Amino acid sequence: MITSTGLKAILLLSFLASAFLALASAASAQDVLSGGNDTIAQNGSSNASAVAQGLWKATIGEDEITIAVNQSGHSLFGLAKFEGNDPWNAAVAGSVSGGEVSLSLAALKSDAMASVCINAALQGETMKGSFVESDSNGKASNGQFTAEMINPSTSGYSPAVVAADQIEADETEQVTQTNAEKTAEVPAEDESTKTAAPKSESRFKDVTKLAKGINPDILPRMAQL
Numbered sequence: 597m598i599t600s601t602g603l604k605a606i607l608l609l610s611f612l613a614s615a616f617l618a619l620a621s622a623a624s625a626q627d628v629l630s631g632g633n634d635t636i637a638q639n640g641s642s643n644a645s646a647v648a649q650g651l652w653k654a655t656i657g658e659d660e661i662t663i664a665v666n667q668s669g670h671s672l673f674g675l676a677k678f679e680g681n682d683p684w685n686a687a688v689a690g691s692v693s694g695g696e697v698s699l700s701l702a703a704l705k706s707d708a709m710a711s712v713c714i715n716a717a718l719q720g721e722t723m724k725g726s727f728v729e730s731d732s733n734g735k736a737s738n739g740q741f742t743a744e745m746i747n748p749s750t751s752g753y754s755p756a757v758v759a760a761d762q763i764e765a766d767e768t769e770q771v772t773q774t775n776a777e778k779t780a781e782v783p784a785e786d787e788s789t790k791t792a793a794p795k796s797e798s799r800f801k802d803v804t805k806l807a808k809g810i811n812p813d814i815l816p817r818m819a820q821l
Contacts, residue, residue, distance in 0.1 A: 646718045648672055648692045651750050654743035656712065656727050663688060663699075663743065664753040676701050677756040685755045686712070697723060706759060708732045714741050721745035 649667035653660070663676040670693060676686040682705070690699035701712035708731040716725025723743040730736040 646692055646695050646697075648697055648718055648723075649748065649750070650721075650745045651747040651753060652723070652743040653746050654723070654741065656714075656729070656741055657737065657739040662753070663701075664750040665699075666750060667692065672697070672699065674750065675753060675755065676703070678703075679756045682706055683756040683758050684710075685758065686710075690714075692718065695719065697725070705731070708735075716741055716743070 647667065648665050649672075650665060652663040652665060654663050655661075659678055659680065661676055661678045664674045665672050665688065666674045670691050672688070672690040672692055674688040676688050678684050678686075684703050684705045686701040686703035688699055688701055690697065692698075695718050697714070697716045697718045699712075699714040699716075701710075701714070703710040703712065710729060710731040712727055712729045714725060714727045716723040721744060723741070725741045726738065727741040728736070728738045
């Protein structure tokens with residue numbers, strides 16, 4: 597049986613697969629369009645992509661999130677997190693072309709799968725644009741997107757602690773504590789309460805012990821030979 601969390605994970609993987617396939621198609625189209633790059637270079641123009649790699653502090657509507665973006669040529673990929681009420685983590689995929697950035701976030705929230713599409717203009721260490729969000733419950737919203745780079749390296753990124761992780765940690769701690777209490781409640785065996793095992797007696801009687809209780813005066817005299 598597939599649990600709710602397992603189903604959400606499968607949906608998340610499916611979304612990521614679709615996002616990366618779309619990204620690969622966009623990269624192929626970019627290769628086709630770049631056929632005239634040599635001519636542009638000869639005219640002294642630069643075709644280098646803007647640098648979007650780094651750790652970004654971003655705002656989506658009223659929510660402040662953190663996005664860790666890795667860049668390979670025109671391709672962008674990474675992770676994102678929200679650490680406010682009802683925290684969540686997301687996978688990120690997208691591309692950058694000139695000064696335009698496109699990002700897709702697939703977030704596994706507590707009650708739904710959410711997809712966020714971002715289009716923004718990249719200017720140095722800032723991004724400004726808009727976003728559109730929809731989830732598996734049918735809710736949708738849009739608004740302004742802004743971001744500021746806080747670190748050019750993504751090595752310091754760590755995911756948000758979500759409710760499922762916290763519940764699992766609490767249950768593990770509770771089980772450990774219960775086992776410790778049960779161990780403490782078991783009393784050590786008191787030597788004074790130990791009872792000796794009864795000794796088994798032989799069915800044969802020791803005649804020497806029987807003789808000690810017999811009065812020799814009551815025995816009959818033996819006839820003389």
